Amino acid sequence: MLAAQRRDLLLARLRSEGRIVAKDMADELGVSEDSVRRDLRELAAAGLCQRVYGGALPVSPAIADVAGRERVEPGSKARVASIAAGLVTPGGTAILDGGTTALAVVRALPLDLTATVVTHSPSVAAALVDHRDVEVFLLGGRLFKHSLVTCGAAAVEAAQAVTADVFLLGVTGVHHEAGLTTGDADEAAMKRALSRRAADTYVLASAEKIGAASRFAVLPLAEVTGLVTDADPSAPVVRELVAAGVQLVT
Numbered sequence: 477m478l479a480a481q482r483r484d485l486l487l488a489r490l491r492s493e494g495r496i497v498a499k500d501m502a503d504e505l506g507v508s509e510d511s512v513r514r515d516l517r518e519l520a521a522a523g524l525c526q527r528v529y530g531g532a533l534p535v536s537p538a539i540a541d542v543a544g545r546e547r548v549e550p551g552s553k554a555r556v557a558s559i560a561a562g563l564v565t566p567g568g569t570a571i572l573d574g575g576t577t578a579l580a581v582v583r584a585l586p587l588d589l590t591a592t593v594v595t596h597s598p599s600v601a602a603a604l605v606d607h608r609d610v611e612v613f614l615l616g617g618r619l620f621k622h623s624l625v626t627c628g629a630a631a632v633e634a635a636q637a638v639t640a641d642v643f644l645l646g647v648t649g650v651h652h653e654a655g656l657t658t659g660d661a662d663e664a665a666m667k668r669a670l671s672r673r674a675a676d677t678y679v680l681a682s683a684e685k686i687g688a689a690s691r692f693a694v695l696p697l698a699e700v701t702g703l704v705t706d707a708d709p710s711a712p713v714v715r716e717l718v719a720a721g722v723q724l725v726t
């Protein structure tokens with residue numbers, strides 16, 4: 477089998493099974509494990525998979541910039557947002573992450589809600605202007621233009637002054653082995669800092685993020701309270717998350 481044919485087969489297997497184990501594929505194809513790993517490196521360099529220890533996982537479509545993400549599964553994000561909005565309690569304090577799902581949460585919040593919202597997303601802060609009884613605190617820092625959120629040392633330091641009831645966390649990948657991941661190291665660090673400032677952390681995970689992975693770890697699954705998703709509970713990737721101890725909020 478030619479190398480190009482091998483790579484096509486690897487992509488097909490990734491789509492059908494949701495993961496590749498390099499050793500198993502090498503045995504199946506009768507080639508060296510190094511050959512399979514080399515194929516996976518080339519596929520990862522082309523943005524077609526996410527390499528992990530021992531193999532590869534599907535790459536998350538949510539690593540695109542904000543404009544690109546707005547076109548990815550808007551219906552799924554709206555369903556997740558309608559559930560997550562109920563986690564922002566009247567009179568409480570919530571931290572909202574950045575991203576298109578967080579913006580959908582803002583749209584799902586009642587206009588007469590009385591609450592405090594802390595965010596490092598200028599877009600989320602601006603979207604809350606019409607919620608007259610929501611006190612908004614915007615955390616400053618270096619603007620990460622890809623996701624339109626503030627990150628870096630100044631933003632992490634500002635987060636230390638916050639104490640919240642709930643953090644609605646956005647990630648680009650949710651996987652039972654890889655945990656919660658995103659595409660930028662500084663953004664991942666900011667998400668961890670915000671999670672430490674809330675009593676409960678819930679992950680906003682529209683269906684396309686389940687079973688996918690990105691380059692940088694945010695948190696292990698054991699450190700979040702629950703996963704807000706509209707993914708099919710009977711799907712294998714969702715059943716694996718439940719088996720790993722994840723509480724689904726659907």
